[in-house]
Amino acid sequence: xxxxxxxxxxxxxxxxxxxxxxxxxxxxxxxxxxxxxxxxxxxxxxxxxxxxxxxxxxxxxxxxxxxxxxxxxxxxxxxxxxxxxxxxxxxxxxxxxxxxxxxxxxxxxxxxxxxxxxxxxxxxxxxxxxxxxxxxxxxxxxxxxxxxxxxxxxxxxxxxxxxxxxxxxxxxxxxxxxxxxxxxxxxxxxxxxxxxxxxxxxxxxxxxxxxxxxxxxxxxxxxxxxxxxxxxxxxxxxxxxxxxxxxxxxxxxxxxxxxxxxxxxxxxxxxxxxxxxxxxxxxxxxxxxxxxxxxxxxxxxxxxxxxxxxxxxxxxxxxxxxxxxxxxxxxxxxxxxxxxxxxxxxxxxxxxxxxxxxxxxxxxxxxxxxxxxxxxxxxxxxxxxxxxxxxxxxxxxxxxxxxxxxxxxxxxxxxxxxxxxxxxxxxxxxxxxxxxxxxxxxxxxxxxxxxxxxxxxxxxxxxxxxxxxxxxxxxxxxxxxxxxxxxxxxxxxxxxxxxxxxxxxxxxxxxxxxxxxxxxxxxxxxxxxxxxxxxxxxxxxxxxxxxxxxxxxxxxxxxxxxxxxxxxxxxxxxxxxxxxxxxxxxxxxxxxxxxxxxxxxxxxxxxxxxxxxxx
Ligand code: M6R
Numbered sequence: 082x083x084x085x086x087x088x089x090x091x092x093x094x095x096x097x098x099x100x101x102x103x104x105x106x107x108x109x110x111x112x113x114x115x116x117x118x119x120x121x122x123x124x125x126x127x128x129x130x131x132x133x134x135x136x137x138x139x140x141x142x143x144x145x146x147x148x149x150x151x152x153x154x155x156x157x158x159x160x161x162x163x164x165x166x167x168x169x170x171x172x173x174x175x176x177x178x179x180x181x182x183x184x185x186x187x188x189x190x191x192x193x194x195x196x197x198x199x200x201x202x203x204x205x206x207x208x209x210x211x212x213x214x215x216x217x218x219x220x221x222x223x224x225x226x227x228x229x230x231x232x233x234x235x236x237x238x239x240x241x242x243x244x245x246x247x248x249x250x251x252x253x254x255x256x257x258x259x260x261x262x263x264x265x266x267x268x269x270x271x272x273x274x275x276x277x278x279x280x281x282x283x284x285x286x287x288x289x290x291x292x293x294x295x296x297x298x299x300x301x302x303x304x305x306x307x308x309x310x311x312x313x314x315x316x317x318x319x320x321x322x323x324x325x326x327x328x329x330x331x332x333x334x335x336x337x338x339x340x341x342x343x344x345x346x347x348x349x350x351x352x353x354x355x356x357x358x359x360x361x362x363x364x365x366x367x368x369x370x371x372x373x374x375x376x377x378x379x380x381x382x383x384x385x386x387x388x389x390x391x392x393x394x395x396x397x398x399x400x401x402x403x404x405x406x407x408x409x410x411x412x413x414x415x416x417x418x419x420x421x422x423x424x425x426x427x428x429x430x431x432x433x434x435x436x437x438x439x440x441x442x443x444x445x446x447x448x449x450x451x452x453x454x455x456x457x458x459x460x461x462x463x464x465x466x467x468x469x470x471x472x473x474x475x476x477x478x479x480x481x482x483x484x485x486x487x488x489x490x491x492x493x494x495x496x497x498x499x500x501x502x503x504x505x506x507x508x509x510x511x512x513x514x515x516x517x518x519x520x521x522x523x524x525x526x527x528x529x530x531x532x533x534x535x536x537x538x539x540x541x542x543x544x545x546x547x548x549x550x551x552x553x554x555x556x557x558x559x560x561x562x563x564x565x566x567x568x569x570x571x572x573x574x575x576x577x578x579x580x581x582x583x584x585x586x587x588x589x590x591x592x593x594x595x596x597x598x599x600x601x602x603x604x605x606x607x608x609x610x611x612x613x614x615x616x617x618x619x620x621x622x623x624x625x626x627x628x629x630x631x632x633x634x635x636x637x638x639x640x641x642x643x644x645x646x647x648x649x650x651x652x653x654x655x656x657x658x659x660x661x662x663x664x665x666x667x668x669x670x671x672x673x674x675x676x677x678x679x680x681x682x683x684x685x686x687x688x689x690x691x692x693x694x695x696x
Contacts, residue, residue: 082690083170083184084108084156085265086282087246087256090273090303091150094118095139098154101275101282102132107338107484108279109690110156112169116180116248117152119145123180123248127169132156150303151254153246155182158690161190162207171248172211174218175203180248181217183210184278185263186695188241213239221249228257229313232298236261236311242441242695244293246276256301259311260293263694264439264467267291267299267306268320274301279692280323280465281482289320292465321465325482332484337683339485339577343669344536346493347529350662352479353497354525361519365505369474371430375456376509379430381409383455385418385446386434387693389488389572390495394434395565396661397499403658405512415442416696418449425453430506432458434499436483436491437692438466445696447472460498462491476502485684486691487576489669492569496661500525524656528663531653535666542667545632545648546674552603554581556624557668558590559607560617566607566661566668573672577686578679587620598627605671609652609660610636621645634664 084105088097098115113135114127124146126138135154139146155170162168170182187193190209193216198204202215216238220231228249235245242262249255258265258276267276270286276299277283280290291306293299297316298309308316335341357365382401384394394412401410413423415433419442425431431450435443438461447468450457459472462480469475480494504521507513549555555574557567567584574582585594587606598604604624608617622645625631633646636654643649652664676683 082108082158082692082694083278084110084282085153085182085184085244085246085276085278087153087258087276087301088273089151089254089256089301092273093147094149094152095146098152099132099136099139100285101277102135102154102156104282105156105277105279106132106685107486107691108156109158109486109685111159111164112166113154113156114169114171115139115152115154116171117142117146117149118248118253119143119149123173123250125171125173125180127166129164129166129169151256153180153182153248153256160186160695161209168206168208170210172206172208172214174214176218176222178221178250179214179218180250181210181214182246183213184244184694185242187213187239187243189239193238213243213245217247226251228252228300229309232257232259233311233313235259236298244278254302258293258299258301260297261295262441265293266465267293267301269306272303274303274306276301280325280463281484284323284325288323288325290323290465291318291320292470294470323464337485337673339487339489339673339683342483342485342490343666343673345481345490346666347532349480349490349493350497350525350532351529353494353501354522356479357498357501358522361522363501363504363508363518363522365476365501369458369476369505371456371474371509375430376506377511378428379408379456380428381411381424381430382506383411383413383418383423383429383431384434385413385415385431385443385450387415387440387442389492389569390434390436392565392569392572393492393495393499395568396496397503399562399565400500400658401503401507404507404517405510407512408510415440415446419446425450425455427454427456429455430458431455432460432502433468433472434460434495435468436462436478436488436495438463438468439692439694441694441696444468444471458502460495460502462494486686486689487573487672492665493662497525520656521658524659525662528655528659531655531663532666534653535663539670541650542670543674545650546671547678548648549603549630549632550675550678552580552630553601554603555583556590556594556598556602556604556629557582557584557607558587558604558620558624560587560613562658562660563607563609563664566664569665570605570668570672573669574675576689577672577676577681577683579681579687580675587617590620591623595623595627598624598629600628600630602629603632604629605632605634607634607664608642609657609664610639610654611657618642618645634667
């Protein structure tokens with residue numbers, strides 16, 4: 082949600098900033114802008130639309146701007162004020178002394194604005210950000226150009242969330258930053274400093290990054306990255322090394338990041354198994370270092386997350402529950418958990434799952450759980466993210482950088498790591514037998530090849546997707562281990578194809594939703610060959626009787642199921658608990674090809690942001 086890029090060095094700033102913004106396009110945005118120090122002035126360019134259009138506009142700036150060696154850029158995802166060029170960042174103070182970009186929400190912007198307006202300051206945008214910009218200019222004037230002092234007062238006065246990156250007109254080569262609530266990362270490479278919202282924007286320069294903590298500021302120049310607390314005290318910061326490189330965040334031979342990332346899932350699963358098992362044993366419990374005996378005494382495990390991460394949590398809940406019903410395992414939506422009076426304390430283990438590690442609701446939920454004395458574990462894909470740093474026991478999912486807004490390989494990373502974590506916890510508790518552990522690990526080891534075999538049948542799925550792309554909407558139905566998959570399948574279609582799609586536990590259809598069915602709504606039913614096959618097929622028949630076309634996903638070899646289907650896709654057989662690891666692939670490919678058939682913007686769907694850093 083909003084992307085920031087800043088550069089102070091010796092190279093052409095415009096190119097570096099545009100490249101950094103392009104690498105953060107996936108965060109979601111509607112407009113973009115840049116401010117460059119061009120000799121003695123700061124020159125801005127803004128557009129409504131894509132970063133590529135901004136790049137074209139930058140080429141039309143005065144010639145001296147092409148040689149500029151410092152500047153800041155921004156992609157805006159509108160919260161306050163419409164999507165217009167005026168509201169796009171950077172914003173410039175009325176006196177021209179300050180130019181600033183912002184990610185977050187300034188909650189007291191109205192108060193600040195009316196105060197400054199009463200002092201004669203003219204506002205020109207509808208954004209909350211302009212209040213921060215004009216306030217900083219007023220403070221800078223009042224302190225006679227003391228940047229640190231002005232930043233101290235600014236950060237004390239602003240309420241809400243912000244990552245601010247600032248140019249002062251009379252401080253050439255300097256960039257000032259401040260962070261509370263919204264992510265910001267800085268880096269140094271030779272004689273340049275950089276900052277960005279997202280580490281992927283900096284990977285082309287270095288993998289050693291300074292993650293700004295809550296309440297930290299920075300002054301970046303070609304010579305050094307300096308850090309301060311909001312009180313102005315100097316801070317020494319260590320870099321964190323990311324085990325990613327910039328090639329991982331390239332599309333390669335694919336048309337879309339999403340398609341590339343779907344194809345990477347067998348490797349993600351392999352890497353997770355290899356990292357967390359020693360021969361036939363899950364080894365994660367040691368690296369987690371939970372208090373001795375904790376798993377024997379906890380009464381409940383809460384898996385807390387948003388969106389696709391929540392569905393990954395549901396998969397893990399089902400795995401844990403299937404081996405141990407003496408433990409109360411729940412998957413909780415973070416935006417609800419944070420406002421409910423949820424049980425917690427010493428007998429509770431909460432696992433916070435977030436790909437980005439920056440989702441505002443998940444972070445807030447984790448802070449609440451910690452305050453209740455609940456034992457907390459984080460599962461995130463981004464080393465150095467806020468969740469990783471705030472929760473002592475953090476386990477990384479091993480998906481590598483994901484650029485497509487729709488989560489695919491990070492879902493695989495999450496369910497893989499959560500499966501290992503579940504096994505480790507149950508072993509500690511004494512409720513997972515060696516036989517079941519070996520069966521699950523064996524099952525997981527066989528899955529990458531099964532996933533690959535589905536990816537090789539992509540054309541089959543493409544044909545189905547093209548046939549059903551004109552459908553008026555979709556119901557995804559299934560039972561037990563398939564329910565999280567119905568949710569994920571429906572979410573993918575909503576996100577990238579913008580088609581109405583609902584997920585229902587198959588047994589729930591006749592309690593209401595079945596009333597909607599007719600020949601225009603397609604039912605996608607997940608029916609693996611388990612003890613629930615017959616029951617689910619009965620639900621499918623109920624839908625068929627209402628003329629809904631039926632697309633069945635069934636276990637390989639279940640030819641008898643054809644009788645219930647308009648179209649059928651055979652999913653390779655696996656251990657019943659592990660069906661989601663295999664069946665999610667055709668669902669992702671189906672959504673991808675429906676969206677392609679409809680000409681959607683697959684990697685950057687409208688209205689969405691990759692990481693939701695505001696509430
Ligand atoms: O970074 P997180 O895992 O915390 O993000 C949670 C959701 O915002 C995310 O999964 C979202 O639902 C994706 N767009 C799903 O494709």
